[in-house]
Amino acid sequence: MIDYISGHLWQLWSVIAFLCLIFEMTTGTFYLLCFTVGAVGALLSSFVCGFYAQIVVFAAVSAICVFLARPFAVRYFHHDGEARVSNADAIIGRIGTVTQVIEKDGYGRVAIDGDDWKAVCSAGLLIPAGNKVKVIGRDSLIIDVVPASSVDIA
Template sequence: MTDYITSHLWLVWTLACVLALILEMSTGTFYLLCFAVGAAVSIVFSLLAVPLWLQVLIFAVASIASILLVRPMLMKRIHPEKYSRMSNADALIGREGTVIEPITASSPGYVKIDGDEWKAIGKDGATFQKGDHVTVVHRESIIVTVKQAG
C-alpha cells in the first residue's frame, strides 16, 4: 500500500486540493483556497517525479505565497468597501461634534469633534448656537459642513 501511495502522490495532492476547495466553500475566508492552490502546484511537481520532501516544500511555499499575494487581492475585489481607506479628515464625515463658536449664514464658526477644533459652516446656510450638537456631512479642505445632529 505504501508503494502505491508513493508512486501515486499526485492522487494524494489531488484529494488534498479537492478537500481544501470543499472546506473553503463552507468558510469563505479564502485561506483554504490558498492551500488548494499549493496542492494544485504540488500535483504538477508530483507528476514530474519530484521527491516527496521537495513536493511538501513546494506546497508550503506556494500556499504561503498565495496567502500573502493572492488572498489580499481577492479580498479587496470582493469586499471593496471594507478595504477602502479614508484619510483622517474624510473619516470626519458622519461624526458628531459640539458647536464652540456660533455658525451663521454669513460667517463660519467652529465645532469640536473628538477633541479637535474645525472651522464649520451650516448645511444650506443653517445657523447653530454655541453648545448645539451637529453632524459632519461634508469636508472641503479645512472646513466642515454640518447639520443638526439626530
C-alpha cells in the first residue's frame, strides 16, 4: 500500500485539494482555498519532483496564496466587511408567516423560506396563524417577532 501511494502521490494531492475545497465551501474564509491551490501545485509537481520537493511546493504556493491572493479575494467578495451575517443571524429583519398561533406571552411557530421557527412576540401580542411577522431578534433557536406592517412587506 505504501509503495502504491509513494508511486501515485498525485492521487493523495488530489484528495487533499478536494477536501480543502469542500471545507472552504463551508467556511467562506478563503484560507482553505489557498491550501487547495497549494495542493494543486504539489499535484502538478508530483509528476516531475520527489516527495520533499512536493511538500516545499505545497507550502510555498499556499503561503504565497495566503499573503498575496487572499487579501484581494476577501476585498472583492466580502466588500461589506464586518457587516456580513451568516447562519441564524441572517434571519433578523426577514418577513415570515405565522403557522401556529403565537400566544400572548407564549410561543408559536413561524415559517421563513421553508424553515419553521419557534417564535415569541416580545410585545405580548396574540398573532393568529396566517399573519405576516417581522423578525426583530433571536435567542438561540427562538425568534422574536412583531406583526409586519404593509410597509415592511413591500
